[in-house]
Amino acid sequence: MSGGGGGSIPTINRPGGGGAEDCGSLRIITSVASPDSDVLVDVSEGDILNVRTLSNEGPVIIETPDGRVVGSVLSREMIRLISCINNGIEFNAVVNSISDGRCVIEISSE
Amino acid sequence: MKRISWGSCETLFTPAYWKLQYHLDHAEEDFSINHRLSDCIYEEIVGCMLGLYEFQCEYRTEIFYRITHMGSKNWFRGNTVLNLILSIFPKFPTKRMQYITELISDKDSLHLTIDDDLKLRSQLLQVNGIGWKNASWITRNFLDSEKVVVLDSNVIKACFKMGLYEGLKNRSSDYLRMEETFIEFCRILDVIPSKMCSIMNDHVRTLK
Numbered sequence A: 001m002s003g004g005g006g007g008s009i010p011t012i013n014r015p016g017g018g019g020a021e022d023c024g025s026l027r028i029i030t031s032v033a034s035p036d037s038d039v040l041v042d043v044s045e046g047d048i049l050n051v052r053t054l055s056n057e058g059p060v061i062i063e064t065p066d067g068r069v070v071g072s073v074l075s076r077e078m079i080r081l082i083s084c085i086n087n088g089i090e091f092n093a094v095v096n097s098i099s100d101g102r103c104v105i106e107i108s109s110e
Numbered sequence B: 001m002k003r004i005s006w007g008s009c010e011t012l013f014t015p016a017y018w019k020l021q022y023h024l025d026h027a028e029e030d031f032s033i034n035h036r037l038s039d040c041i042y043e044e045i046v047g048c049m050l051g052l053y054e055f056q057c058e059y060r061t062e063i064f065y066r067i068t069h070m071g072s073k074n075w076f077r078g079n080t081v082l083n084l085i086l087s088i089f090p091k092f093p094t095k096r097m098q099y100i101t102e103l104i105s106d107k108d109s110l111h112l113t114i115d116d117d118l119k120l121r122s123q124l125l126q127v128n129g130i131g132w133k134n135a136s137w138i139t140r141n142f143l144d145s146e147k148v149v150v151l152d153s154n155v156i157k158a159c160f161k162m163g164l165y166e167g168l169k170n171r172s173s174d175y176l177r178m179e180e181t182f183i184e185f186c187r188i189l190d191v192i193p194s195k196m197c198s199i200m201n202d203h204v205r206t207l208k
Helices: A020-025 A078-086 B017-030 B041-048 B058-068 B080-088 B096-108 B117-124 B134-145 B155-162 B171-189 B193-207
Strands: A028-031 A049-054 A060-063 A069-072 A093-098 A100-106
Touching: A020 A078, A049 B171, A060 A078, A078 A093, A078 B193, A100 B155, B017 B193, B041 B096, B041 B134, B058 B080, B058 B193, B117 B134, B134 B171, B134 B193, B155 B171, B155 B193, B171 B193
Parallel strands: none
Antiparallel strands: A028 A100, A049 A060, A049 A093, A060 A069, A093 A100
């Protein structure tokens, strides 16, 4: 019998973008990794934090507007985020919630 | 295997990064892929020669669909496939066309073994137009093999970046050593080689 692939074309690449054109739609909801508790006490729900990379290969860090490091980003979408930042797109992170030392943020280019 | 630095999972393309990304991928989706194009090995080879592993464009898919629905006894005859290809895409690359012609005329002498991964790949290397990467690709897809690895340029780049391929030159001269090292790397990380390949390819491509 032919056509065992079920009519679909398999590929080793998973679907998903990553091009500059996808940066506008990139939205990452994640917990801040390795949060600094001394900085976190000054962060509140609704705050807007800075997102930047320390090099063009990461890490991605989350900072308060006065430049104190809250923590970093570990996400499946980290590669797209770094790619977009390397292409000059600016991102920020809105604090969705903080509880028990866990800070959930939403990263987007808006 | 050469000792390399584990690195930080926050920094791109370190071993720690790949282990984390593999874990995140698995946590979010089943990630099972049906690699095989066809249940006929010769159709699988033609699919590769048509470029279906690399390009998902409409005319290549149409050609392949029509070939698989002819039945292998029919498409092996004379110029059936070539006429079909030209009727759908007159500007189909001449070189690829030549490889398909040779495959059809030589197929009876190939005696492909489809129950032994490494033997099959070795036999595929005798087919004109198929090098290490494509022979591995066909084998991996057709037999769902984890004994061979599809080392494309993105995966190789990631491995050089980690220092895994230090001392090695390129795919054509060092494929087997690269593959062996990659499989060992995956064993140490406790990950499945084909899935790790897929993630590496995807991530390196995204950063380009």
